[in-house]
Amino acid sequence: MEFVLALLCGFMIAASVYLMLAGNTIRYIFGLVIATNAVNLLIFVAGRLSSPQPPLIPQGAKVPPENVANALPQALILTAIVIGFALLSFVFILFYRAYYATGTVETEKMRIAEPETEMHSTGASKPEGPDV
Amino acid sequence: MNWLLILPIIIPFLTAAVCLLCRHNYGRHKTLSLIGAIIHLGACMALILYTISHGMTAMQAGNWPVPFGITLVADHLSVIMVMVTGILGFTVVAYSTADIDEKLINRGYHSIMHILLGGVCGAFLTGDLFNLYVWFEVMLIASFGLIILGGETRQLDGGVKYVMLNLLSTLLFIAGLGLLYGITGTLNMADLHYAVQAVPDKALITTVAVVFMVAFGIKAGLFPLFFWLPASYHTPPAAVSAILAGLLTKVGVYALIRMFTLVFTFNIAYTHGLLVVAAIATMITGVLGATAYYEFRRILSFHIISQVGYMVLGLALFTPLAITGAVFYLLHHMIVKANLFLISGVCQRIGGTMDLNRLGGFYRHHGLLAFFFFIPAFSLAGFPPLSGFWAKMILIRASLEINAYIAAAAAAVVGLLTAYSMTKIWGEVFWKPAPETYTPSLDSIRPTADIRLILPIAVLAAITVIIGLMPGPFLALAEQAAHELLHPEVYVNTVLGGI
Numbered sequence: 001m002e003f004v005l006a007l008l009c010g011f012m013i014a015a016s017v018y019l020m021l022a023g024n025t026i027r028y029i030f031g032l033v034i035a036t037n038a039v040n041l042l043i044f045v046a047g048r049l050s051s052p053q054p055p056l057i058p059q060g061a062k063v064p065p066e067n068v069a070n071a072l073p074q075a076l077i078l079t080a081i082v083i084g085f086a087l088l089s090f091v092f093i094l095f096y097r098a099y100y101a102t103g104t105v106e107t108e109k110m111r112i113a114e115p116e117t118e119m120h121s122t123g124a125s126k127p128e129g130p131d132v
Numbered sequence: 133m134n135w136l137l138i139l140p141i142i143i144p145f146l147t148a149a150v151c152l153l154c155r156h157n158y159g160r161h162k163t164l165s166l167i168g169a170i171i172h173l174g175a176c177m178a179l180i181l182y183t184i185s186h187g188m189t190a191m192q193a194g195n196w197p198v199p200f201g202i203t204l205v206a207d208h209l210s211v212i213m214v215m216v217t218g219i220l221g222f223t224v225v226a227y228s229t230a231d232i233d234e235k236l237i238n239r240g241y242h243s244i245m246h247i248l249l250g251g252v253c254g255a256f257l258t259g260d261l262f263n264l265y266v267w268f269e270v271m272l273i274a275s276f277g278l279i280i281l282g283g284e285t286r287q288l289d290g291g292v293k294y295v296m297l298n299l300l301s302t303l304l305f306i307a308g309l310g311l312l313y314g315i316t317g318t319l320n321m322a323d324l325h326y327a328v329q330a331v332p333d334k335a336l337i338t339t340v341a342v343v344f345m346v347a348f349g350i351k352a353g354l355f356p357l358f359f360w361l362p363a364s365y366h367t368p369p370a371a372v373s374a375i376l377a378g379l380l381t382k383v384g385v386y387a388l389i390r391m392f393t394l395v396f397t398f399n400i401a402y403t404h405g406l407l408v409v410a411a412i413a414t415m416i417t418g419v420l421g422a423t424a425y426y427e428f429r430r431i432l433s434f435h436i437i438s439q440v441g442y443m444v445l446g447l448a449l450f451t452p453l454a455i456t457g458a459v460f461y462l463l464h465h466m467i468v469k470a471n472l473f474l475i476s477g478v479c480q481r482i483g484g485t486m487d488l489n490r491l492g493g494f495y496r497h498h499g500l501l502a503f504f505f506f507i508p509a510f511s512l513a514g515f516p517p518l519s520g521f522w523a524k525m526i527l528i529r530a531s532l533e534i535n536a537y538i539a540a541a542a543a544a545v546v547g548l549l550t551a552y553s554m555t556k557i558w559g560e561v562f563w564k565p566a567p568e569t570y571t572p573s574l575d576s577i578r579p580t581a582d583i584r585l586i587l588p589i590a591v592l593a594a595i596t597v598i599i600g601l602m603p604g605p606f607l608a609l610a611e612q613a614a615h616e617l618l619h620p621e622v623y624v625n626t627v628l629g630g631i
Contacts, residue, residue: 020300028296035300039307046314073313076262080306083269090276091295098292101285113290113367 005045012038025095025105036084040077047073136182137191137204139175140214144250148243155240162229165242169225176218180211188626198628199320203259205627208613213256213386216466220378221249223588227474228371230584236281248274252379259627261309261319272298275380278372290367297360301350308343322627324395325620341396341403351384353437355413366429370477377436378470385443393617400450407448412542415441419549428476428486431553438546439465445539446527455614457526464519468508471592475505478585493566502562507593513551519599
């Protein structure tokens with residue numbers, strides 16, 4: 001089972017890398033969604049698929065019974081999901097605003113902060129020393 | 133439970149909450165924010181004084197037994213970083229009271245700024261890997277907010293690139309974290325120190341180490357991963373650039389130092405060898421990038437990258453002297469870099485642009501500003517007796533000691549090229565006669581704004597000069613930090629209590 005899930009993780013990461021490299025903000029968002037889920041699945045599998053039993057401690061006992069699910073990865077994933085969801089909603093709004101402001105979803109065409117002509121000096125005067 | 137450890141984290145969050153409550157009262161908002169920043173600075177100072185006199189301390193949140201709860205650890209590296217955070221927080225908030233306009237403040241500028249400071253302090257003080265991830269996210273979402281606050285097209289454009297690559301970095305971080313948990317079964321950093329050594333299959337751990345290296349490398353701006361930085365750091369208001377430049381990439385460097393001295397130290401030839409190559413490439417590409425541009429803040433952004441190379445070089449060489457150099461470099465660089473960005477903001481206010489071709493005559497008309505620019509700029513380039521000189525000298529000497537001649541040569545040449553591009557800014561902005569089209573903007577003639585803008589710059593410049601003229605105490609602190617980093621058993625014993 002772990003082997004199949006590991007393959008699935010790899011497949012999801014591959015798909016998300018493909019989408020993220022497409023140079024398009026919409027595809028990036030889909031890539032991000034898939035990658036986030038792939039990573040959550042990875043944490044889950046890394047915590048071992050031991051048992052479907054919930055890790056509840058019976059009344060009076062001090063330790064959970066043998067053969068319960070590992071609760072820690074689930075707690076980690078829960079935190080990651082919450083954070084990921086918040087970031088995702090932020091990214092949606094940011095990319096929407098960026099589309100409105102720049103008029104494009106193609107990242108190669110978003111050159112307002114980094115104009116292509118900027119690297120060349122416009123031929124203004126060279127420093128000539130202090131004119132005190 | 134040692135409450136001093138939690139104060140630098142909790143004070144900014146309280147300040148943020150209080151600021152949020154009165155965000156429609158412009159004047160009160162600024163005052164409260166400044167008071168919060170001053171209290172935060174006081175708490176950071178108290179923490180460093182306590183650590184100097186009592187040594188390393190640890191705190192278990194909620195009194196959970198280690199390694200199950202969240203641990204906060206104050207070793208010398210952490211408290212140095214927290215102290216600098218306090219200083220930068222105070223100066224940048226003070227600068228913001230004059231620089232940031234009412235519109236941004238009404239949208240919660242000061243609250244986000246304090247959340248950022250709290251997140252950064254949390255990242256520096258935590259001793260738990262998952263907790264570090266959470267602080268990274270707190271910091272990241274606050275920096276997202278700051279970088280696009282105002283919503284200008286340039287900001288949104290830069291913000292898209294910043295967000296894209298930084299989200300990838302956190303995804304890699306949490307993937308590495310999951311794998312590390314799967315292999316060792318723990319996420320407490322002190323516990324990981326022994327757990328990692330006990331793993332039989334070292335190849336697996338090396339793979340995870342490289343995942344962490346890439347994740348923190350993106351954050352720190354290491355060689356092939358830095359492209360988000362010069363694409364975005366020049367777009368927000370100057371005060372925001374200053375805090376991002378001073379703190380955020382350095383959290384990445386801090387995380388690299390922490391992980392690669394405490395946890396991943398079993399295969400130094402490979403992991404730290406990789407870091408040496410990345411560090412040298414980072415120094416050179418960063419400084420060459422800076423020479424190509426004529427935009428004030430873009431030049432400074434590329435210098436962040438090249439300076440990060442020096443710090444990582446210190447970590448990668450992995451000798452006591454080199455790590456001392458890395459810590460000293462962090463201390464010096466954070467102050468100098470934030471100050472340069474603040475100065476660029478004043479220049480923009482006066483000249484109305486960041487384009488070097490269209491600025492000029494500042495030496496003649498704004499002598500004080502020229503004086504304050506000279507100190508951090510040439511400290512960055514490594515002129516004696518300013519702080520950057522000592523930082524560079526320690527690192528070059530550390531490289532020579534272990535016959536790493538290429539690293540030493542790269543450090544020296546990059547220093548020279550840094551001086552070249554600082555001279556470019558100096559020549560264009562300060563010495564060149566003012567362009568004929570020069571028309572002072574309304575902001576530059578508003579008299580009250582000036583002193584509040586200049587004072588934080590003066591404070592940071594004074595700290596640079598103090599570190600330069602008497603590096604002894606700061607060097608002793610850095611040495612102590614390096615000693616602790618190279619003897620992780622001290623850290624482990626403090627946290628685990630000698631189990």
